[in-house]
Amino acid sequence: MKRYEIEDIVTKMFVYNDNHNWEGLASVFAPEVQMLHVISGDEQSHITKPEEIVPLWRSIMEKFDAVHHQIGNLLTTVENGIAKVSCHGTATHYKANAENGNIWGVIGKYTFLLKEIEGEWKIIDEVFLCDYQTGNLSLAHD
Numbered sequence: 775m776k777r778y779e780i781e782d783i784v785t786k787m788f789v790y791n792d793n794h795n796w797e798g799l800a801s802v803f804a805p806e807v808q809m810l811h812v813i814s815g816d817e818q819s820h821i822t823k824p825e826e827i828v829p830l831w832r833s834i835m836e837k838f839d840a841v842h843h844q845i846g847n848l849l850t851t852v853e854n855g856i857a858k859v860s861c862h863g864t865a866t867h868y869k870a871n872a873e874n875g876n877i878w879g880v881i882g883k884y885t886f887l888l889k890e891i892e893g894e895w896k897i898i899d900e901v902f903l904c905d906y907q908t909g910n911l912s913l914a915h916d
Contacts, residue, residue, distance in 0.1 A: 777850050780857045783895045784886050788843035796832055800824040804889065804896040813904040840868040857888040857895065867913060875910035
């Protein structure tokens, strides 16, 4: 196991999302993904597919003129063929002509599980736990 190969898949997920590379984004996920993003506190874990994830994320990200995810403090382990990557992350969303501020920030912790499928590491599970949000929170809902 080469740690960077696993962490590179996680990094690609963020870069592809920020760059609106929707085909690339779909490529980092397994055919089925367990997903949980806890932002408001009432979200439920669910199984989804890349063909559901990408259109949903695209509809949110394309509301903004720029989006930038930054991750750090990556810890990676592999046990029984499953890689676990945990990290801290921040996402800055910018909308040029917004009222009440043009930045929405989300800060939290991620945990990813990855599995090798046909010789490539793929995300099979993603959990995001939001620590806090800052700026114009309504930008995500406009």
